[in-house]
Structures are given as C-alpha cells and as structure tokens.
Amino acid sequence: MSRAFVEIDNVAMRYGGVEGTLALEGCSMNVAEGEFVAVVGPSGCGKSTLMRLVSGLWPATDGNVVVAGREVDEPLSLVGMAFQNPTLLPWRRILDNVMLPLEVVPAHRARLRRERVAYEQKALDLLKLVGLEGFGAKYPYQLSGGMQQRTSLCRALIHEPPLLMLDEPFSALDVFTREDLWDVLQQVWMARKPTVILVTHDLREAAYLADRVLVMSSRPGRIIAERKVPFPRPRTMETTFLPEFTALVADLRAYIAAARRGEEVV
Amino acid sequence: MSAKANARLIAMAAAARRHRRLQAWLPWIVIFGTFGLWELVVHVFGIVPFILPAPSDIMEAAVKWWKPLLDDSLQTLFTTLVGFGLAVVAGLVLGVAIGSSTLIYKGLYPLLIAFNSIPKVAVVPVLIVWFGIGVWPAIITAFLISFFPILVNVATGIATVEPELRDVLRALGARPIDIIRKVGLPRAMPYFFASLKIAITVAFVGSIIAESVAPNAGIGRLMMVASSRFDVPLVFAGLITTGLMGIMLYWVAEWIERRTTGWATRSTEGSNFTPGG
Numbered sequence: 319m320s321r322a323f324v325e326i327d328n329v330a331m332r333y334g335g336v337e338g339t340l341a342l343e344g345c346s347m348n349v350a351e352g353e354f355v356a357v358v359g360p361s362g363c364g365k366s367t368l369m370r371l372v373s374g375l376w377p378a379t380d381g382n383v384v385v386a387g388r389e390v391d392e393p394l395s396l397v398g399m400a401f402q403n404p405t406l407l408p409w410r411r412i413l414d415n416v417m418l419p420l421e422v423v424p425a426h427r428a429r430l431r432r433e434r435v436a437y438e439q440k441a442l443d444l445l446k447l448v449g450l451e452g453f454g455a456k457y458p459y460q461l462s463g464g465m466q467q468r469t470s471l472c473r474a475l476i477h478e479p480p481l482l483m484l485d486e487p488f489s490a491l492d493v494f495t496r497e498d499l500w501d502v503l504q505q506v507w508m509a510r511k512p513t514v515i516l517v518t519h520d521l522r523e524a525a526y527l528a529d530r531v532l533v534m535s536s537r538p539g540r541i542i543a544e545r546k547v548p549f550p551r552p553r554t555m556e557t558t559f560l561p562e563f564t565a566l567v568a569d570l571r572a573y574i575a576a577a578r579r580g581e582e583v584v
Numbered sequence: 585m586s587a588k589a590n591a592r593l594i595a596m597a598a599a600a601r602r603h604r605r606l607q608a609w610l611p612w613i614v615i616f617g618t619f620g621l622w623e624l625v626v627h628v629f630g631i632v633p634f635i636l637p638a639p640s641d642i643m644e645a646a647v648k649w650w651k652p653l654l655d656d657s658l659q660t661l662f663t664t665l666v667g668f669g670l671a672v673v674a675g676l677v678l679g680v681a682i683g684s685s686t687l688i689y690k691g692l693y694p695l696l697i698a699f700n701s702i703p704k705v706a707v708v709p710v711l712i713v714w715f716g717i718g719v720w721p722a723i724i725t726a727f728l729i730s731f732f733p734i735l736v737n738v739a740t741g742i743a744t745v746e747p748e749l750r751d752v753l754r755a756l757g758a759r760p761i762d763i764i765r766k767v768g769l770p771r772a773m774p775y776f777f778a779s780l781k782i783a784i785t786v787a788f789v790g791s792i793i794a795e796s797v798a799p800n801a802g803i804g805r806l807m808m809v810a811s812s813r814f815d816v817p818l819v820f821a822g823l824i825t826t827g828l829m830g831i832m833l834y835w836v837a838e839w840i841e842r843r844t845t846g847w848a849t850r851s852t853e854g855s856n857f858t859p860g861g
Contacts, residue, residue, distance in 0.1 A: 373755045395757025405749040409770050409847040421766065422758045457847060477756070 322348040323513045324372060324481070329381035330538070331367050341367045343538035345381070351480075352511040356524035358570060359534030360578045365517040368539070369483050372515065373397040385481065395423060398474035398512070400487045404466035406458040406473075413454035416441045416472040423477045444472045447509070448502045464495035468502060475506060484516045488523065497555065500526050504552060521570045525563060526553055533573040536580065543573045637817035642824065645817035652806060657825050660791050660802040663719050664829075667726025668787040672780070675731050679738025683772070684764050689739070700732040704790060708797040722794040722802060729790035730783035737779035741772025774848035777841035784833045788826055 324347075331342040341364040349355045357365050370376045371383055374390040374397075383390040398419070406415045420426040420437055430437060445454055448468040458466055467487060474482060484503075488496040504527060507514060518524050524531045525547055533543040545566060549557050557563055619639045625631070626638035633641045646653060682689045704725050711721040745767050753763050795804025803822050810818035842849075 370751065373751075375751055375754055393754045393757060395755070397755040399752045399755045401748045401752075403746070403748060405746055405752060407749075407767065407770070409773075409845070418753075418766065419756050422753055422756045422762055424757055459847070473752075483755070 323351040323353070323386060324349040324515070325382070325384040326368075326372065327382045327384070329371060329378045329383060331364065331371060331376070332379045340538040342371075342378075343540060345534075345540040347532055347541050349513055349515060351513055354507055354514045354516070354527060354529045356516045356518055356528035356531045357534060358518060358521060358524050358531060358574065359539060360536045360574055361519065363534045363536050363577070364539030365534060366485055368534075369399075369485050369515065369517055373399065373481075373483055394481070396477075396479050396481060398477065398479035398482045400467075400470045400474040400482075400484050402486045402490050404458070404463075404470040406466055406469055408458050410457075411454065412445070412450065412456050412458065412461070412469050413438065413441055415458065415469055416444065416454075416476050418473060419477045426477055441472070441476055444475060445469075447506060448472055449498075464491050464499065467491060467495075467499060471499075471503065471506070475510070475512075478510070478512075480512060482512045482514045484514065484518075486518055487516075489519060496520075496523070501552075501554075503527060508551060521567045521574075522558060524570065525566050526558060531570060533570065533577065535577045542577060545569065634814060634816055637820055641817040642820045645815065646821040646825075649818055649821070653803075653821060653825060656801065656803045656806040656822075657829060660722075660788070660795065660804065660826070661829055663722035663794075663802065664726050664784075664787045664791040665833075666719075667723040667728075667790060668730050668784055670723070670727045671731035671734055671783060671787065674727070675734025675779070675783075676738055676776070679735045679772070679776075680742055680764060680769070682735065683739035683742025684760065684768060689743070696732065696735070704729050705793050705797065708794050711794070712798050717798045717800045719801075721798055722791045722804075725794040726787040726790035729793075730787040733779045733782045733786070734776065737775040738772050741775035742768040745771060773845045774841075777837065777845060780837045780841070781834055784837055785830045788830050792826065 326345060326347045329342055329345045330340070333339045333341060345364075345368065347355075347357075357368065359365055367376070371378050372385065372390070374383075374385075374393045377391065385394060386396075406412075407418065410418070417430075417437065420430050426437075442451075442454060445451060448471060450465060450468055450472070453461065453465065458469070461469065467490075471487065474484075487503075488499050491499065500523060507527075516524070516527060528547055531545045531547060532541050533545075534540065535542045547566065549560070549563065623638050623640060626636060631638075637645075678692075682692060707728065708721055708725055711724050715721055715724070742764065745763065749767060750763060753767065758766075791802065792804035792807075795802035796808050799805035799808045803826055807819050807822040810816075810822065
C-alpha cells in the first residue's frame with residue numbers, strides 16, 4: 319500500500335461549545351491513495367461528521383486531519399461529494415448540472431470558457447459511463463431518482479477529484495437501482511482510481527465496493543474494527559452469494575451489534 | 585390496441601380539452617356574471633346611484649369622463665411603475681444581503697418589520713412636507729408598500745439553500761459569492777416572481793393612497809374630486825379602472841415568471857417523466 323492520502327489522527331469533534339454533544343473522540347484512520355474505504359457504524363455515530371472534517375467543511379475540535387500531506391484547516395477545493403439526496407439544480411439541464419463544479423473549482427473556471435467543447439465532451443463521456451447517454455439535455459425532474467443520483471455521481475467526478483466523499487449516496491434508492499449503481503460506482507472507480515471514502519449503513523454495499531471496511535463505535539464515534547475485503551474485481555452479484563461474502567457481512571453485523579451495545583471489539 | 589381502448593383514449597382526450605376550455609372561459613364568466621348580478625340587484629331593489637351605481641351607470645360615467653379618466657390612470661400607472669421598479673431593485677439587493685448573512689438578517693430585520701407595520705397613509709403627510717405635492721409622494725408610497733414582500737421573498741429563497749448543496753460547493757472551493765450566484769439567486773427567482781405579483785398590486789394601493797391624501801394628479805385625486813361632487817358612478821369607474829390596471833400588470837408579471845422560472849412549476853405536469861433506474 320502506498321503512503322496515506324488521508325490521515326486522521328486522534329480526532330475529536332464536539333458541537334455546541336464545551337458542554338455540547340461529543341460526536342467523535344479518539345478517532346484515527348488512514349486511507350491510502352487510490353484506496354476505496356467504506357465506513358459503517360450504528361446510526362448517529364458521527365460518520366457524516368467525519369466526512370465533513372476530512373473535506374475541511376468543519377474544523378476538528380481536537381487532533382489532526384491531513385489530506386495529501388497538508389493539514390486541513392479550510393475547505394479543500396479538490397473533493398467531490400455526493401449525498402443521499404441528489405441535490406441537483408432544477409433549473410439546469412443534466413449536462414449543466416454535471417458541469418457545475420467546473421464553474422466553481424478555481425483551476426477549471428479559468429479554462430472553462432476557452433475549452434468549453436472539450437469539457438462538455440468530458441461531461442458527456444462521464445454521463446455515458448454511468449448509463450445516462452442521451453439525457454444531457456433533460457431537466458432533473460424528467461429523470462427518476464436513480465438517474466438523478468447517477469447525475470449527482472457525475473457531478474462529484476467531473477473535475478477528476480483525487481478524493482471522493484460519498485455520504486450514503488444510494489440509501490434513498492430501491493434495492494435493484496442501488497445494486498445497479500454499485501456496479502456503476504465500481505466501474506468508475508476502476509477506470510479512474512480516485513481515493514474514495516464511502517459512508518454507508520448498508521453492510522453489503524460496503525463489502526461489495528470497498529477494499530477495506532472500517533467500523534465505527536456509537537457516539538462518540540471512533541474506529542473500533544477494520545476488515546480487508548479480499549474479493550477480486552470486478553465484483554458481481556455472484557460475489558455477494560459466496561459464503562465468504564456472507565461471512566464478512568455477518569462479521570460486520572456482529573461488530574455493529576456490539577458497538578450498539580457499547581462493547582469493545584478488536 | 586383494442587377498439588374499446590382506443591375509444592376510451594379519445595373520450596379522455598376530449599374530456600381534457602373540455603376541461604381546459606372551461607378553465608380558459610371561467611374567469612370571464614365569473615366577471616360578467618358578477619356585473620350582471622350587480623346590475624340586476626340594483627334594479628330589482630331600486631338602489632339609487634348615490635348609494636350603489638349599477639354597472640351601466642358606471643359605464644356611462646366612464647364614457648362621459650374618458651379623457652380625465654385616461655390621463656389620471658396613466659399618471660397613476662407611471663408613479664406606480666416607478667415606485668415598483670425602485671422596490672424591485674432595493675428588494676433584490678437587500679433581500680440577497682439579508683438572505684445570505686445571518687448577521688445582516690439579525691441586525692436589520694426588526695427595524696424592517698417595524699417599518700413595514702407603519703400604516704403608509706400616515707407617512708404621506710411627512711413625504712409631502714419633504715417633497716411637496718407632486719409625483720414624489722406617490723412614487724415613494726408605492727415603493728414603501730411594495731418593497732417589503734419582495735425583500736422577504738428573495739431573502740427566503742437565498743437563505744433556504746440546502747445545506748448539502750452548500751457543502752458540495754464549498755468542498756469545491758466555492759466562495760460565498762459563488763454560492764449566491766450559482767445557487768442562491770436562481771433558487772430565489774420563483775419566490776421573487778411570486779412576490780412581484782403581490783408587490784405590483786399593492787404598489788397601486790400605495791400610489792392611490794398618496795394621491796388621495798395629497799390630491800394633485802392621478803386616479804386617487806379623480807376619485808376624491810368625484811366623491812366630493814357626489815358623483816359616485818365616477819368614483820366606481822375609477823375603482824374599476826384601477827382594478828383593470830392591476831390585473832394587467834399581474835398578467836405581465838405572471839408571463840415573465842412563466843418564461844423565466846418554468847422549471848419551478850413544470851414538474852407538477854409530470855407529462856415528461858422518464859421511468860427507469
């Protein structure tokens with residue numbers, strides 16, 4: 319494994335002053351460059367807080383967050399994010415929604431006007447990759463929830479971010495659409511190899527997509543267990559029927575159950 | 585497809601067409617029905633024009649006095665539109681400021697609410713002291729009365745940007761001004777146009793209040809003069825003209841709204857929905 323791209327060292331996060339809620343405490347983890355890491359944990363354990371700390375949206379109360387060798391003390395400007403809601407802009411066509419980051423990221427916005435055609439082609443390629451060929455001129459309301467989430471994924475990827483943060487991106491979708499999108503995400507990751515941190519409730523999703531699964535304790539959250547996922551890629555639905563896969567998911571479930579009871583696990 | 589299914593589809597399309605036609609005609613039926621009923625009531629109960637003139641009396645007065653009616657309407661239209669235009673500019677600027685900064689919001693809002701609670705008719709004498717009798721009191725009253733709904737709506741649109749969308753943009757290195765330009769402002773547009781429809785109608789109220797308190801020109805003065813001569817049909821003619829101008833400008837605002845922010849309402853039609861994951 320290469321050097322750590324994201325280093326989180328003994329981080330704590332407390333909301334609302336000295337007496338406020340402690341969301342994270344003693345939380346440490348490393349993510350290598352190009353690695354796909356999933357973070358799972360009981361609900362309310364501070365997974366989303368962790369994401370916001372890593373992307374520099376919020377400052378940590380204590381400890382260090384280092385991304386790409388630099389201490390994070392302001393929004394990083396290189397992170398692609400996608401959330402449970404697609405949060406597309408309803409007044410923009412799909413293609414323009416995907417291209418929004420290019421109008422914002424300082425490195426791209428300067429070149430966007432001159433190289434509009436090349437950038438547009440990039441966006442179209444990306445839409446094709448996620449199975450949305452021919453939908454660029456539609457408006458978000460003309461697309462189903464799953465297609466909107468694909469668009470949101472494209473928007474997170476268009477500026478080729480070295481770090482992709484996904485906060486339960488598929489949890490609002492039905493099971494079949496979700497599994498389709500696992501494959502889309504896996505394909506994108508294999509094609510581009512960004513560093514990915516995926517926060518999810520879905521243990522099968524974590525086991526299907528990640529190189530490594532980290533389990534968080536209940537609040538205050540910290541990493542209490544780690545499992546490597548050995549299955550070769552590309553993984554398919556058949557992978558999920560393997561006894562090893564089922565065993566891994568069962569293990570993860572046991573960790574979470576223990577975490578919810580507040581027990582220590584190693 | 586079976587013949588039965590075909591027949592059903594054709595019948596459904598015809599029913600939809602009938603429904604749309606009824607929708608288009610209904611406002612006219614209601615308006616003319618109201619006037620017809622009004623005329624009937626006046627004649628049946630023998631109400632004298634001094635109390636409630638019949639629509640036919642009002643029409644007669646409007647035809648007789650068409651020239652002052654037209655001049656004064658245009659005058660009122662002018663002061664209303666100028667005041668309204670100023671309100672749009674000020675409402676947009678202050679709305680963006682208040683909507684994007686909690687500090688400005690907390691600081692300014694109590695004062696603005698206090699100001700909006702003042703009956704504008706009480707301000708007109710002060711305006712007359714400051715600006716004299718002329719167009720300015722009417723313009724400023726129209727401005728004062730129509731400015732607040734625009735401000736509140738624009739501020740709401742800007743302030744309610746989804747936190748997740750804000751995070752997406754901030755994680756890309758967006759500055760606050762980028763977020764306002766790319767998301768806040770476009771997002772506030774439906775609110776803005778909704779407020780325009782309210783603002784344009786109350787702007788007329790502002791102008792006419794000022795014209796009635798300081799009778800110099802305009803439809804407000806015309807009505808004051810007419811009522812002092814007990815020419816009630818002419819007063820009503822003035823009222824109806826004002827209503828007509830209000831409707832016309834409302835339509836203009838609605839038309840612009842449809843042209844620019846169709847995305848906000850189109851989704852309810854649902855005819856373009858594409859199924860599939």
